Every structure is written in C-alpha cells, then in structure tokens.
Amino acid sequence: MPKRHLIFIGLATSLFLALLFLPEPATAQEVLMDGEIPLMEGARVVQEKVEGSMGHFVLEVPASVADVVDFYRQAMADQGWPPGSVSTIGDRGAIMLNDGQRQFALRAERENDHTKVILMLTGP
Numbered sequence: 001m002p003k004r005h006l007i008f009i010g011l012a013t014s015l016f017l018a019l020l021f022l023p024e025p026a027t028a029q030e031v032l033m034d035g036e037i038p039l040m041e042g043a044r045v046v047q048e049k050v051e052g053s054m055g056h057f058v059l060e061v062p063a064s065v066a067d068v069v070d071f072y073r074q075a076m077a078d079q080g081w082p083p084g085s086v087s088t089i090g091d092r093g094a095i096m097l098n099d100g101q102r103q104f105a106l107r108a109e110r111e112n113d114h115t116k117v118i119l120m121l122t123g124p
Contacts, residue, residue, distance in 0.1 A: 032057055033121055037104075038075045040068060043117070053102075053124055059117040061108075068108045068115050069093035076104060099123075 031038050032045075033055045039045075040061050047058035061068055069088050072095055077083070081104060084097035091110035097103065102123025108115050 032119070036079070036121055037119060038079075040071045040075075053122075055119070055121045057117075057119040059119065060111075060114045061117055062114050065091055065093040065108045065110050065115050068117055069095060069106070072106050072119075 032048075033050065037055070037057070039059070040063065042063065043059045043061045045057060046060055047056075049056045063071075066088050069086060073086050076095070076097055081097045081099055084095065084104075086095050087093060093106075093108040095104070095106040097105075102121065105118075105120045107118045110116075
C-alpha cells in the first residue's frame, strides 16, 4: 500500500476518534446530581466535581446571561426551591437559593459566543 494511503488512513482514524470523544451538548432532559439540577438545552459541562451531596459544575451555554438566569430561577422553583436572591446586571448574573438545609448558587458571565455558568449545590 502506498505511503500516502497509510497517512490518509491514519489521519481519518485520528479525526474519527477525536469526534467520537467530543462532549455532546446537553438536552433539556439531562440533569446533574441525580436530578437535583436540570441542564439548560445546549449546555455543555466543561468541569464537574461531585463529593457526596456537594457538587460544583462549570458549563458553557449558547444563551444570554438573562436567559440562563431566567431558566435556572424557574427550573429550581419547579424543583421546590423557595425564591431567593436573583440578579442580572449587564453581562453578569447570579442566583442564591437556600431551602434551610441546602444551598444552590449560580454565577453567569458572558464570554464571547457563550455564557460561562458556575453552579454549586451544597448541603446534606
């Protein structure tokens, strides 16, 4: 087999493997922490750390900061969380919720073509 064919096969295999292991964007049905935190449609988890009942997540979401904050405000209310502190100022937003035992925190900031979202859930 000619050397150029082997190079082509090697490149094609490398590309296939790279595409195979790229993280898929989340769908609206996907969740974090066994259903405690829903994922906004199109969200991509770029960092995840879970220890027991505590979780820390970094997401990239193809939506505005206001849309991210609105989604999580409503989604967490739908999960039974009481209203808390919610703010959006320009390209930044935050949510702080406390149900007496657990705390949920979100920080969102616009970065280029996506919003970087940091989510934290703590408590028993």
